Amino acid sequence: LCFYGIRLGFLELHLCIILKEDSGIRITLIKIGGWMAMSWVMKISLPQIITNVKNAVHGFKKLHGRAFEDPYIQAERAKLPYELQKMPNGSVGVKVRYLDEERLFAVEQITGMLLAKLKETSESALKKPVADCVISVPSFFTDAERRSVMAAAQIAGLNCLKLMNETTAVALAYGIYKQDLPALEEKPRNVVFVDMGHSAYQVSICAFNKGKLKVLATTFDPFVGGRNFDEALVDYFSEEFRTKYKLNVKENPRALLRLYQECEKLKKLMSANASDLPLNIECFMNDLDVSSKMNRYWFEQLCAALLARVEPPLRAAMDQAKLQREDIYSIEIVGGATRIPAVKEQISNFFCKEISTTLNADEAVARGCALQCAILSPAFKVREFSITDVVPYSITLRWKSSYEEGTGECEVFSKNHAAPFSKVITFHKKEPFDLEAYYTHPQEVPYPDSRIGRFTIQNVGPQHDGDNSKVKVKVRVNIHGLFSVASASIIEKQSVEGEHNDTPMDTESASKNQGRDEELVCKACKHLHCHCGNNEKKQDHPSQPKAKTKVKSIDLPIQASLCRQLGQDLINSYIENEGKMMMQDKLEKERNDAKNAVEEYVYEFRDKLCGAFEKFITEEDSNKLTLMLEDTENWLYEDGEDQPKQVYMDKLQELKKFGQPIQERCMEHEERPKVLNELGKKIQLLMKAVEAYKNKDEKYDHLDPAEMEKVEKYINEAMNWLNSKMNAQNKLSLTQDPVVKVAEILAKSKELDSFCNPILSKPKPKIEPPSDGQAKANGEHNGPVNGQSAAETNILDTLCCEGWRFCFFHLQVEAVKVKHPICVVMRFLCTFNI
Structure with missing residues (x-):
């Protein structure tokens, strides 16, 4: 299993991979500097940017989700060395040279190329497929910017499980390993996280309990870094x-x-x-x-x-979290710019505390994203750790009221509201209506357009009695921080005559609804306020017995029109285009590999002609081949600079046609003596085995004479073959092709083994154990003879046959067991070395 956390920085990209292996968990961090991994410019460094200024795309993180006329885009346009142009849909495009022609790519395509290349490289290195990932975004990104990043992940073929705020990822990386966090019922530990990267400054205050992280407030300055x-x-x-x-x-x-x-x-x-x-x-x-x-x-x-811009976000975060300096446990800093001593001093002076640097300033975000990916994956079990993030900007819904052509509005999510979160709002309508979502305070949003989108609730009609229908609308800020109208349903009521219902309904009587256009009832947050377009007073009516009603909920279709949202058809075309470019990249890589193979062969072979291959080629052939190599080198830098793959392959084969025989002669000359020696040793061992058989060696006395005759004949043939080949080879010069090749000698050796070894290694036949009668007969002969035991008889025989001095050691051992007088005497003589 692999879990990917991707930090899309302004200047660098960090990928954190958590691998689950048999031996445990391994975390790998990969850093790509310069943000350059696009199809036309692969992994590129700053010196390469300098030499390829107009075609090296970098620093495009904050171009996501913005219109070309956006003031920020126009300000950035003057700083960037490459060209920005307006796309047909009004968004930002990047103009580059691709395959010798000018091409215009959307920012989503640029990021998609980067992520696709990262995916391809990771899969190649890890030999494992990549699908799920968590991608970081700044906490101040709006819905339009977040949807743009999601589209880029989709173009790259990645399943983004979550868009995670950078400061929240840092908090997760900090808290999940802490073992000393307070219990759930205790006062939480408040930690401030300050992230000043290359292009933005973010502050987050988080409350930690055991297994729990809650973001209290988040502030930022997107334009300082x-x-x-x-x-x-x-x-x-x-x-x-x-x-x-x-x-x-x-x-x-x-x-x-x-x-x-x-x-x-x-x-x-x-x-x-x-x-x-x-x-x-x-x-x-x-x-x-x-x-x-x-x-x-x-x-x-x-x-x-x-x-001077360092302190205001710190103060704002403390005010929003309603905390005092003494409530803060520690201040953790990350991001490259926090290494500036003056920045550290500003932060430390504000909190009147020493700042902490326990986290890796560059890698904490990517590590937190990878941990979040592992937590979200059902295939991987990690320590339970709940995360509650916040909504960075307050969000308001606005709709058109049918009464006196007024408008109604309601703030559904306040600033720093918990997220992800859902709310259900009840409307009373007779016809389809629109809900317009926008940011309540545009001056707080670093984005020129405060609109989020328009949501049309369709198929709404009156009840059977002509009253307004009750429409329940569910709004949600999801795990990515995106606002949406998740669902809508209409409540149909049907009266059942003759019966009364004593159970109170989750609705209001028709008479009460006559005095207004709509009523909002929030099921998830009871302190939600409604600011409607009319101010007419409501009339109270006494409650009357109601007939029993049957309630039916019907889902309604919702048509969403989101600000700066890419259509699915356009995304599909970008995906198709990315697939074509990846295939083109693959073909281009193969073409370059073929070209490099020709160049490498030229340089390598030319060096060896004056070295290892010198004695294996005649002087005349060497001059011809050297001239051919020089011509090929010149061709590579002139007409052969940009040729199809097949042309390079043909050129390489043409060179190998002349060079391969020389290379083979060299290799054969180096390897032949070794294999000839091994074959000769093998023949000698087999001949010794045949000689032992002829000498009646008990090891081979069970073998069939006819088979041994075949073995001897085969060995003699192999010896004659070896001698003839060696004699013929010795007569040739090193510049001539060999008579016998290493492969032939190895084949002969293998053939000799396969024929002779089965015969020579044939086991002896098993001897049947003697029967009971034979055992008794043998036992009679093994008994005492003339009053002597078998051991005593053997000792006497040994003395008579071999002489006592040749068996004194044997007697020392046996005399202990045997009480024969001679044994005692011999033991005495041996003891004194007589």
Whole structure:
């Protein structure tokens, strides 16, 4: 099992993989720098961006879900080296060169390409399929931006189980391993998480209990981050170089990127060193070398306005959570920009506490996403840990009222409301109606359009008696943080005559409904308020006995029109296009591999012609082959620069036609002596076995003479074959093809084994045990003879036949058991070495 957590950063991408193996759990973290893994530019680094400025797409995270006319897009457009253009649906497109032609790709396609490439690389490395994942997004992303990221995951063929807020992912990575959290009935532990990355600043306050995480508040500044500090340095040095060297850096995209690269390095060095640090760039512009210097104090002065923006989100988070500084247990910081000493100081001074750095500033988000993926998966059991997130912006529903052409509205989710969460709202309507969802306070949303979408409740009609129908609408903020009208149903009432119902209904009488257009009843949150378009007073009527009614609920269709939502047909076309490009990438990779194989063969073989292959080719053939290799090398850099795959394969086969015999002669020369020696040893061992058989060796006395005659004949034939081949080979020079090849010798050896071994290794026949009569007869002969035991008789025989000095050791052992006088005497003589 594999669980994927993906952090889509502005500058880098982090993938965390949790693998369930037989030996336990393994967590792997992969970092891709530069956000470049698109089809036309694979994994690319900053130096590669500099050399391919207009075709290297990066920093497009915050382009998701926005219109081309969005002020933020227009501001970013001036900073990006590649070109942005308007798509037919009004969204943002990126113009790049793909397969030698200009192409326009939607931002969703760009991210989809990145995720698809990541999926392909992961599957190739892990040898396991990838499907489910959790992707991080900033907590301030609106519905339109979140839906755009979801579409990108769909284009990549990934099943996104959850879009997770980055600060919530950090909190999960922090809390799930804690063993000392307070119990559920105890006061929670409040922890502040501060995340300042390359492009945004986020703050979250979370309450922890054992097995439980609840987000209390989240605040942010989407327009301050590490790159703003880099820009401050770039602006300073650009002005200095304009005055000092008469260079306009900002008019040269390549030089500007180099300056950004050097300023980022300088910023990191200043985090660890407060003294003056040099800035030197060689051949910066117009073949000029530039130099300058900077120190931490002056850097902080340049960034004073940015540092002043650190405190407001911290204060807002504390106010929204209704906490005091003494209620905070610790402050955890993540994100690259939090390494700046001045930023740390601002955070620490506000809370009057030392900040904590127990989490990995770069990897905590990806790790939290992977853990969330494992929690959501039914195939994997992890420690129980519930997560309650919040709604970042308050959401209001608005509808058209039929009474006096007024409008009704209701705030269904307040800021920092728990999520995911559902609410049921009751309307009284006679006809279909629209619900318009929007953000209540547009000034708090870093997005120009406050609309979320329009939802049309269809097939609504009056009751049989002409009264308004009761329509229950379920609204929900789901696990991705997306608002939707999840369902709608109409309640039909049918009266049953002759019976009375004493049970109160979950509705109101028709007479009470006559004094207004609609009534909202929230089943999930009783303190929900309704702001309707009319202010007419309601009239109370005395309750009367009601006839028993039969209630029937009928689901109603809902037509949703979401702000900046990609249509499914368009997404399908993007998926199809991505499949074609992936296939094209595969073909392109195969073509490049074929080209590289030709180039590699040329270089490798040319080197060996002057080395290992030199003595296996004549001088004339060597000159011809060297000329052919040089011609092929020149062809690769001229006409063969961009040829189909088959052309490269044919060129390689043409080279191998001349080179393969030389390579084979070299290999045969190196391997032949070894296999010949092994075959010779094998023949000698078999001949010794035949000789032992002829000498009546008991090991082979059971073998069939006819079969042994065949074995001897076969061995002699093999010996003659070996001698003839060796003699013929010795007469040839190294530049000639061998008479016998290694494969033939190995085949002969195997053939010899398969013929001779079954015969020579044939086991002896089993000897039947003697019968009872034979055993008694044998026993009579083994008994005492002339009053002597069998052991004594054997000793005497030994003395007579071999001489006593040759068996004294045997006698020392046997004399202990046997009491014969001779044994005693011999033992005495042996003891004194006589």
